[in-house]
Amino acid sequence: MSEIISEITGRRARRGLSEETIDRTVLERIFKAATLSPSCANKQPWRFMVCTADGSIEKAREALLGGNYWATKAPVLVVVMTSDDLDCKSNDNRNYAWFDTGMAVMSLMLQATREGLIAHPMAGFDPAVLREKFDIGDETRIITMIAVAKPGATDHLSEKHLTQENEDQTRRPIGEVFSWENWPGLQ
Numbered sequence: 001m002s003e004i005i006s007e008i009t010g011r012r013a014r015r016g017l018s019e020e021t022i023d024r025t026v027l028e029r030i031f032k033a034a035t036l037s038p039s040c041a042n043k044q045p046w047r048f049m050v051c052t053a054d055g056s057i058e059k060a061r062e063a064l065l066g067g068n069y070w071a072t073k074a075p076v077l078v079v080v081m082t083s084d085d086l087d088c089k090s091n092d093n094r095n096y097a098w099f100d101t102g103m104a105v106m107s108l109m110l111q112a113t114r115e116g117l118i119a120h121p122m123a124g125f126d127p128a129v130l131r132e133k134f135d136i137g138d139e140t141r142i143i144t145m146i147a148v149a150k151p152g153a154t155d156h157l158s159e160k161h162l163t164q165e166n167e168d169q170t171r172r173p174i175g176e177v178f179s180w181e182n183w184p185g186l187q
Helices: 006-010 024-035 056-062 066-073 096-114 127-134 159-166
Strands: 047-051 076-083 118-122 140-149
Touching: 006 096, 024 047, 024 096, 047 056, 056 076, 056 127, 066 118, 066 140, 076 096, 096 118, 096 140, 127 140
Parallel strands: none
Antiparallel strands: 047 076, 076 140, 118 140
């Protein structure tokens, strides 16, 4: 019987990050994995801005909100974006560009896990700061930021985050998120 691949079961949104530089060939591999993701009509609507160098990473760090203090240790911050112009324009206004970009992020995260890295996506950032610092126009949808790092020490984490770092991963039971043959409504 087949098993779920270890990169899915082993992936965690860890916060104990090392400040150690990541080899560029490793980064290019995780970004290549993202580009291999499926997309509606092969539009490939994802756009990734990788911040590693002094200057760009400092500007990206300025956008982080207080709860993501731990991400300032990451040697790589990735800003994930798309545009409505890159969407495949379905007839009922489903925005596939966001869905497709999410799949690309997951591919990036799974490859990062395979490489022994942490890739932690965050909602806790101010898009206005990123727009100002990097001259990103309003037509560009900033979806998430991802901290990419090697695993590191946890002694700088708050008590709450330290507890989360050591907890077992929990997920809703499959019966709560899948229904077979009919729609019981949201619960």
